Amino acid sequence: MRDVAVIGVGETAFGELWDRSFRDLGIEAGLRAIQDAKVTADEIDALYVGNMSAGKFVDQEHVSALVADYSGLADQHLPTVRVEGGGACGAIALLQARLAIASGMHDIVVVGGAEKMTDVGDVQAAQILAGTADQEWETVFGATFAGLYAMMARRHMYEFGTTREQLAAVAVKNHRNGALNPNAQFQREITLETVLQAPWVAEPLGLFDCAPLSDGAVALVLCGMDRARKYTDRPVRIAGSGQASDFVALHDRRDLTTMDATVIAGKRAMQEASFEPKDIQVAEVHDNFTITEILAIEDLRFVPKGKGGPATEEGFTALNGKITVNPSGGLKARGQPVGATGVAQAVEIVRQLRGEAGKRQVTGAERGLTHTLGGTGATAVVHLFERGD
Amino acid sequence: MRDVAVIGVGETAFGELWDRSFRDLGIEAGLRAIQDAKVTADEIDALYVGNMSAGKFVDQEHVSALVADYSGLADQHLPTVRVEGGGACGAIALLQARLAIASGMHDIVVVGGAEKMTDVGDVQAAQILAGTADQEWETVFGATFAGLYAMMARRHMYEFGTTREQLAAVAVKNHRNGALNPNAQFQREITLETVLQAPWVAEPLGLFDCAPLSDGAVALVLCGMDRARKYTDRPVRIAGSGQASDFVALHDRRDLTTMDATVIAGKRAMQEASFEPKDIQVAEVHDNFTITEILAIEDLRFVPKGKGGPATEEGFTALNGKITVNPSGGLKARGQPVGATGVAQAVEIVRQLRGEAGKRQVTGAERGLTHTLGGTGATAVVHLFERGD
Structure with missing residues (x-):
């Protein structure tokens, strides 16, 4: 396949942005990415947008089409594509945009990810999020996302001895990183006690085990590697991509404590890139709940199965640890505008590989990974990036 | 780009299918297409689904992921992608699936299109459909789809002298075709008087100028042309694809009586395929309202601008006319499960090019076209097909 590089990134701050609309956010992120890539409007061949539930939010x-229109691109009559796959929308949009360039159809493609979640109430937002689980077997009976992930957490504690403190260590680490990210929703460190003393959302997950509702948008500019140097001397190459699906409802899964979709998506991406987990210095993984990051680092083979809790507690995944996980603050502290997540992770990895991550810069970052989930793991997407200079 | 062929098609009946769920319909269409293509589950590389608003419907x-799961493919852990672009979802899904094969990432891809619209009330359905227009400038003020298209119809009448009878002739023709299609929602001919005497929905569009709310699903199996003969001796080649966007809100458009997105999408597809409009014997075009088909045949250059009305009245687009338009019955009579439309059009064209269209077979069909709109024309997609045997 034709090699594809990221040549520009842009983002809005993440947070409760009540004074700005969905379209405002999409435009801001897109224009920043275009400016960063130094491309002109007439060089853009297509627009891909990851978005989960703008219909409901x-x-x-x-x-x-709306984002293209409001970005001033309507006169270009670009093909535009919205992709949805639960929380993995942005990561899938990135993969589709990559294929559009790899196919030879396009040369330069903008990939956006956006969600506006705080214009509805919390209960309504929880219902909307739960729409990516199985409606007929889970959601209709009142299952929430927190409830479904709580079952995975409980089983992981039972099988591997994972503790509340180890779950909490994920939140403490990601808030510590978020405090170094000026675009993060939460830029404040928290203590282990804060996490442990917070009220339950769904036992054993408390308030600080859960990523927030957020507004925000992000964008990337992709280009065929053969043309990337025309725009930048720091292209970041997409070295591999893997996507996999699984049963939607938890009760059908082989194992509650392993996400087969993550395992397989990771292997597919690693195989394409000829990477091993040990080759990665920095990763942004899905941490909508603290348990999710523990599952992710196990299923991506950064740590042995069952050891995600102790590894986090021991600082294996801390900033400039053995492998840095979620230097941006992750969904937990950076924020979670759902459709933006997969693209936001890529933005952070690109900044890290370019050496532009400021106080949260991972020393010597040459290769990075993003991992994004849809639903409770019925979709997983892994992308691998490396410095192209 | 690598050549891509359709090697299998499948569909459900379209209609008010209250006894069956969204997932039932998706599975039925998918399994039929797979059976038609004679591929086995482990040969399928990916699944693309066009769907507009399952979140709201x-x-x-x-x-x-849900359709893959319920089709028994969860153990295959396929990458699955949902694509949304208003009424053009299915056509965009087909284009993305084509690119996935053209890129070399995949060899065999299933493309589904599905919508379940009749589980909500008519008013709610109208609101959901209007969600693909501009929410902040049109929908929030009460604009419905019928109202927006009525403005285009009124302007077309003013500029070109198009008559109510000419609009009605589209409905009469498409019902005549639908009566020959055992899977159509309406299999009954109607008279000009029936259309003219029906109550207004939005003047000058009456009840019979509007496509119905429908449930239904369709699917295609795509394969790299280099491998298609392993499965079929009647592959249908995708000769060209074009997609374009435009301003979302009507008030921003250059001209109410020309859809620039259709004009440009058509040219892009024709250029890729090296076809001219006169090379096409059979077309399925977007006819959510009768005016829409008239705009489409003009903007695709089958007839001169402004002549769509008289041409329809004179039988230019009738079954085995100069060019057959909407032999399936179109959205008007075959039915309009929104996310399915673009794929359903392709299913019909494949059946026509294979000579499998029964009583509605177009004599000597060698090349066909599909044209699908999103919103009130902010997205348009054109695909061109030719017999590959």
């Missing part, structure tokens, strides 16, 4: 479908 | 997002 802001009553607007057809958002890819 | 049936409270289920993440529908691509």
Whole structure:
């Protein structure tokens, strides 16, 4: 396949952005990425947007054409594509944009990810999020996302002796990183006690085990590697991509404590890139709940199965630890505008590989990974990046 | 780009299918297409699904993983992608699936299109459909789809002298074709008087100028042309694809009576395929309203601008006319499960090019076209097909 590089990145701050609309956020991120890539409007061949539920959050479908329109690109009559796959929307959009360039159809493609989640109430937002689980077997009976992930956490504690303190260590680490990220929703460190003393959302997951509701948008500019040097001397190459699906409902899964979709997506990406987990210095993984990051680092083979809790507690995944996980603060502290997540992770990895991550810079970052989940793991997407200079 | 062929098609009946769920329909269409293509489950590399608003119609997002799961493919851990672009979802899904094969990432891909629209009330359905127009400038003020298209119809009448009878002739023709299609929602001919005497929905569009709310699903199996003969001796080649976007809100458009997105998508597809409009014997075009088909045949250059009305009245687009338009019955009579439309059009064209269209077979069909719109024309997609045997 034709090699593809990221040549520009842009993001908005993440948070409760009540004074700005979905379209405002999409435009801001897109224009920043275009400016960063130094491409002109007439060089852009297509626009891909990852978005989960704008239909329910802001009553607007057809958002890819809308973002192109409001970005001043309507006169270019670009093909625009919205991709949805639960929380993995952004990561899938990135993969589709990569294929569009790899196919030879396009040369330069903008990939956006956006969600506006705080214009509805918390209960309604939880219902919308739960729409990516199995409606007929889970959601209709009142299962929430926190409830479903709590079952995975409980089983992981039972099988591997994972402790509440180890779950909490994920939140403490990611808040510590978020405090170094000026675009993060939460830029404040928290203590282990804060996490442990917070009220339950769904036992054993407390308030600080859960990523917030967020508004925000991010964008990337992709380009065929053969043309990337025209725009930048720091292209970041997409070295491999893997995507996999699984049963949607938890009760059908082989094992509650392993996400087969993550295992397989990771292997597919590693195989394409000819990487091993030990080759990665920095990773952004899905941490919508603290248990999710523990599952991810195990299923991606950064640590042995069952050892995610102790490894986190011991600082294996801390900033400039053995492998840095979620230097941006992750979904937990950076924020979780759902459709943006997969693209936001890529933005952070690109900044890390370019050496632009400021106080949260991982020393010697040459290769990075992103891992994004849809639903409770019925979709997983892994992308691998390396410095192309 | 690597050549891609359709090697299998499958569909459900379209209609008000209250006894069957979204997932039932998706599975039925998918399994039929797989059976038609004679591929086995382990040969399928990926699944693409066109769907507009399952989140609002049936409270289920993440529908691509769901369809894979319920089709018995969860153990294959396929990558699955849901694509949304208003009414053009299915056509965009087909284009993305084509690119996935053209890129070399995949060899065999299933493309599904599905919508379940009749589980909500008519008013709610109208609101959901209007979600693909501009929410902040149109929908929030009460604009419905019928109202927006009525403005285009009124302007077309003013500029070109198009008559109510000419609009009605589209409905009469498409019902005549639908009566020959055992899977159509309406299999009954109607008279000009029936259309003219029906109550207004939005003047000058009456009840019979509007496509119905429908449930239904369709699927295609795509394969690299280099491998297609392993499965079929009647592959249908995708000769060209074009997609374009435009301003979302009508008030921003250059001209209410020309859809620039259709004009440009058509040219892009024709250029890739090296076809001219006169090379096409059979076309399925977007006819959510009668005016839409008239705009489409003009903007695709089958007839001169402004002549769509008289041409329809004179039988230019009738079954085995100069060019047959909407032999399936179109959205008007075959039915309009929104996310399915673009794929359903391709299913019909494949059946026509294979000579399998029964009583509605177009004599000597060698090359066909599909044209699908999102919103009120902010997205348009054109695909061109030719017999590959």
